[in-house]
């Protein structure tokens with residue numbers, strides 16, 4: 001029996017890569033939390049998380065050489081799943097088994113986006129969490145991005161109240177391509193950029209269109225229409241570049257996944273008003289770095305945000321030379337010229353408030369704003385979009401075929 005509220009939440013990480021370190025930095029802005037454990041396969045990666053947690057003063061973090069050891073630790077209350085998409089289900093099945101057998105005292109789990117690679121996998125993630133009695137949170141940072149929270153609050157309180165609800169949300173996320181080989185492999189990742197980044201765009205757009213405090217079911221998805229394309233990385237020069245960078249396992253001459261995706265999603269609110277989401281994502285954008293663009297439009301108002309339109313900009317002449325880095329903005333592409341700088345990436349991208357929200361909900365035994373139910377609903381949308389792109393038709397919701405649908409690029413035996 002767990003008594004709430006807990007004085008503090010002790011978090012264990014599964015995964016020690018890019019996003020684990022983002023979450024660690026974000027935890028600096030969260031109270032009542034310690035990061036007490038980490039498991040990944042390589043000791044040196046685990047050691048880096050332990051060292052970073054110590055340096056940030058986030059508690060005494062211990063490295064665990066197995067999932068079992070992490071889940072059975074006396075000082076771990078909640079698990080953050082931050083490992084690659086193809087490892088999700090094995091991690092969740094193990095956590096479920098340990099909790100059900102009474103060997104783990106963990107009472108909550110949070111999982112990075114996307115919740116899973118298919119609807120069937122996402123449904124099992126949800127079932128395992130609920131069957132084990134775990135509180136669950138879906139880590140969709142853009143819902144907690146500071147401009148999204150502030151913009152949504154103002155639009156709905158002032159503009160929508162006076163002139164009517166918003167009807168159109170636009171969301172785009174683009175960068176020049178992911179940092180690790182598994183992202184580029186359709187079967188491992190679950191798809192290409194549509195799976196990897198459209199998950200953000202559809203969920204943040206839905207969130208902006210939803211009346212504050214109303215449940216997810218208040219908006220009904222009517223239909224989805226998607227397009228995918230290979231714009232850049234299948235060009236021979238760039239396919240060879242990928243192979244040189246990541247090895248033979250990333251073979252974009254013969255086995256590419258899409259680097260561009262577009263979505264039109266038709267929805268309806270409780271009063272039957274039509275609503276639209278337009279989203280576009282790509283791994284083929286070479287600008288200063290990662291660009292998130294969001295818009296929310298209604299009858300007498302509009303909101304817009306562009307993550308590269310920063311207040312802080314730094315100019316460096318061609319005489320300024322140095323190492324390549326991501327120290328100005330995520331997925332940075334240059335170190336010279338006029339460069340935008342996000343001075344608080346963890347805050348603006350939403351990681352700080354996301355972690356604060358999850359920690360407070362888990363500590364108090366409350367249901368988070370984003371749960372595995374939302375993660376499942378996102379995967380249903382993504383599969384609908386992939387199916388639409390494959391068939392060249394609009395997909396009407398609900399579509400029972402999505403239960404077993406696997407995107408073309410994720411099917412092991414098919415080479416597009």
Ligand SMILES: NC(=O)c1ccc[n+]([C@@H]2O[C@H](COP(=O)([O-])OP(=O)(O)OC[C@H]3O[C@@H](n4cnc5c(N)ncnc54)[C@H](OP(=O)(O)O)[C@@H]3O)[C@@H](O)[C@H]2O)c1
Pocket residue numbers: 014015016017018019020039040041042043045046082083084085087112113114139140141180
């Ligand atoms: N919210 C966002 O915007 C955002 C951004 C980036 C990533 N993500 C999501 O976060 C997740 C991780 O992405 P990432 O960028 O951190 O990837 P990454 O840099 O490749 O890191 C993956 C980590 O998982 C560990 N790992 C691999 N297989 C494992 C296994 N079987 N068991 C335990 N640990 C394992 C790896 O360490 P070892 O080699 O030591 O095992 C590595 O530390 C993905 O689901 C991704 O979609 C979200």
